[in-house]
Amino acid sequence: MTSITLTINGERRTVNVPPMKRLLDVLREDLHLTGAKEGCGEGECGSCSVLISRDGGPAELTNSCLVPVLQAEGAQITTIEGLAPADAAKLHPIQQCFLEHGGAQCGICTPGMVLATHHLLAKYPHPTLPQIQEGLAGNLCRCTGYMRIFEAVEAAAGASKAGKPGP
Amino acid sequence: MRSNVTEYDLIAPATLPAALAALAENPGRYTPIAGGTELMVALSAGRLAQRQLLSLHKLRELRFIDVLPDSITIGAGTTFTDLRKHPVIASDFALLARAGSWLGSIANQNRATIGGNIVNASPAADSPPALLVYEAQVTLVSNRGARTIPYDQFHLSYKKTVLEPGELLFSISLPRRFGAYRSYIRKVGTRNAQAISKIALAGLALISEGKIADIRLGAASLREVPTRCIATEQALLNQTLSPESLPALIASARAALANEVRPIDDIRSTARYRAAVAANLLEEFLRGL
Numbered sequence: 111m112t113s114i115t116l117t118i119n120g121e122r123r124t125v126n127v128p129p130m131k132r133l134l135d136v137l138r139e140d141l142h143l144t145g146a147k148e149g150c151g152e153g154e155c156g157s158c159s160v161l162i163s164r165d166g167g168p169a170e171l172t173n174s175c176l177v178p179v180l181q182a183e184g185a186q187i188t189t190i191e192g193l194a195p196a197d198a199a200k201l202h203p204i205q206q207c208f209l210e211h212g213g214a215q216c217g218i219c220t221p222g223m224v225l226a227t228h229h230l231l232a233k234y235p236h237p238t239l240p241q242i243q244e245g246l247a248g249n250l251c252r253c254t255g256y257m258r259i260f261e262a263v264e265a266a267a268g269a270s271k272a273g274k275p276g277p
Numbered sequence: 278m279r280s281n282v283t284e285y286d287l288i289a290p291a292t293l294p295a296a297l298a299a300l301a302e303n304p305g306r307y308t309p310i311a312g313g314t315e316l317m318v319a320l321s322a323g324r325l326a327q328r329q330l331l332s333l334h335k336l337r338e339l340r341f342i343d344v345l346p347d348s349i350t351i352g353a354g355t356t357f358t359d360l361r362k363h364p365v366i367a368s369d370f371a372l373l374a375r376a377g378s379w380l381g382s383i384a385n386q387n388r389a390t391i392g393g394n395i396v397n398a399s400p401a402a403d404s405p406p407a408l409l410v411y412e413a414q415v416t417l418v419s420n421r422g423a424r425t426i427p428y429d430q431f432h433l434s435y436k437k438t439v440l441e442p443g444e445l446l447f448s449i450s451l452p453r454r455f456g457a458y459r460s461y462i463r464k465v466g467t468r469n470a471q472a473i474s475k476i477a478l479a480g481l482a483l484i485s486e487g488k489i490a491d492i493r494l495g496a497a498s499l500r501e502v503p504t505r506c507i508a509t510e511q512a513l514l515n516q517t518l519s520p521e522s523l524p525a526l527i528a529s530a531r532a533a534l535a536n537e538v539r540p541i542d543d544i545r546s547t548a549r550y551r552a553a554v555a556a557n558l559l560e561e562f563l564r565g566l
Contacts, residue, residue: 130285130320130330151321153314153385154471164335170358170387176317177388178310180287181334229383247470248382 114183118143119192129180134158136179137189145190145221149250151175156249159222161188161229171229173248190221193228204228204266213262215253222249227263236267280323289332293339297420297445299331304442307331311339311354312388314381315397339392339447342366347453353392353446357404358383360391369453372407372462372479379403379464382471392446395428398436398502401545405503406479407462409495411451418447425450432502458483458491461562465554467545474498475546478558482513482566489513489566498546499538499555509533509559518566527563531556 115124118141125140137143137160149155153173161169162177163186194202201209204227214220223246230237230245237245242263251259287310290296300307308327310316311334319325333339339354344365351360357377360366366374380386380394380403394404395415405428413428417440428449431438440446461480466472477497483490492513494506512533516526540551 128282128285129287129289131282132317132321135282152318153381156382156384159384171384172387173384175321176313178287178313178317178320178330178332180289181313181332183289226383244378245383248384 112180114179116179116182116184117186119188120186120196125179127179130178132175133160133177133179133182133187134174137174137187143189143191146174147218147221148175149218154248154250155219156222156226156246157219159225159249161225162186169229169232171226171248188225190224193224202228203269204231204262207266207269208259208262211262211265212258213254215251219249219251219253223251223259227266230263231267237263280320280325282320285320285325285328285330287330287332289335291335293336293418294420296331296333296336297418297443300443300445301420309333309396309445311390311393312356314385314389315393333390333392333445339390345453348450349453350448350450351391352448353395354390355392357386357389357391357394361386365453369456370407370411370451372410372460372481373404373451375462376403376407376464376477376479379469391449395431395449396438396440396446398432398438400435400500400502401474401477401498402503403464403474403477403497406477406495406497408449408451409503409505410460410479410481410493411455412493414450416447416450417444419444423447429505435501455481459566461565463558463561464497465558473545476540476551476554476558478555478562480559480562482562484518484566487517487519489516489518494559496538496555498551499540501539501541504538506534506537508537513563523563527560530559530563534559 111126112129113126137146147157149157153176158173158175160174162172163169204224208214226246226249234241242260290299306329308330310330310332339352341352342363343350357380361374361377394402408428414425415428415431416425458481464474464477466474474497479495482492492510496504512529534556540548542548
């Protein structure tokens with residue numbers, strides 16, 4: 111067991127876990143943050159996506175199933191639970207757009223899709239369709255057929271254009 | 278079946294000298310892990326044989342891109358996202374940027390390192406065909422010192438490399454001399470996103486006075502290691518390139534390639550398919566010159 115401190119959704123947390131434990135399992139089992147889902151366990155489906163930044167650097171979309179928790183020591187991690195401001199009763203604009211455009215059905219892929227969209231819009235505030243497709247290529251959805259997700263992303267880009275940027 | 282993570286150990290030395298010292302003190306004990314996009318898949322699937330790992334993830338000394346007038350040196354810990362957004366990679370080494378763009382998803386590219394892609398030594402890996410045509414040199418480091426060798430001498434046989442116990446891949450250097458070359462790269466997989474290649478081919482050619490003055494071909498999944506196609510290059514070198522000569526040139530190139538490669542049947546494809554598609558890719562490259 112190793113004592114590992116990381117910052118999750120703005121809060122410093124310390125866990126005592128084996129250093130090779132997957133970040134995904136630490137989030138779900140030790141920290142009871144079950145928003146990140148396990149789909150494939152091999153970095154192909156994106157349902158375990160989280161955002162990780164280090165030393166104030168840019169938040170990088172990451173498959174938490176492929177991260178040994180020791181590598182996340184000292185990092186700042188945002189999960190779907192932390193995307194909307196904690197004191198806000200509202201959803202994050204990206205979440206709201208997924209809701210309004212039918213971009214979420216069964217919900218397994220949705221946390222990853224929303225975080226991948228957040229990462230995409232940080233890079234390209236007004237993405238083209240190919241940029242959206244590339245940005246979400248690592249997130250698989252078995253329900254929507256993707257078109258409604260693309261519409262939700264376009265709406266979210268429009269929402270930030272209209273002066274409602276995400277945090 | 279899922280691995281029992283309590284049976285595994287991972288250490289994370291804070292500096293490169295500390296990592297090299299830990300590797301030297303215990304020869305063969307630790308397996309280096311960088312972005313984890315290969316080894317963590319094995320862990321999840323319950324087939325990670327190595328029980329003691331050493332993390333390179335936070336070593337700043339390995340994550341750099343140094344640009345000189347005549348060359349570029351890429352630290353082994355550079356991610357494919359770092360590579361894709363670097364202006365000199367985009368301008369001078371476009372084939373490497375392209376290969377990076379189809380390496381898994383954005384999330385994979387944010388973690389996966391060029392060093393890991395090389396050292397994992399898969400014959401299907403995405404970056405080696407481009408590195409081979411760009412005449413890459415690799416610098417290996419241990420606490421006994423450093424050595425630099427041509428990348429085309431790095432892979433010895435299937436999954437076997439020249440790396441000795443205690444030695445790490447430190448950097449990859451590419452000469453900036455291919456600006457006038459015409460270039461080609463294509464990966465053929467089951468689908469465009471997130472699929473490992475069945476076969477990939479990269480090519481560079483310098484055309485001068487209607488002749489192929491220089492040509493370099495690099496391939497994935499055509500031999501047991503990423504490979505240059507030297508005999509095929511020789512068959513094309515100094516040949517005249519014209520509409521009249523093209524059919525015979527293509528025929529001889531296809532024959533040379535078929536004779537040179539040793540593809541295999543595996544879960545992703547068949548030897549027959551790989552040989553046929555490789556020849557088609559080569560023809561596509563030649564027709565575009």
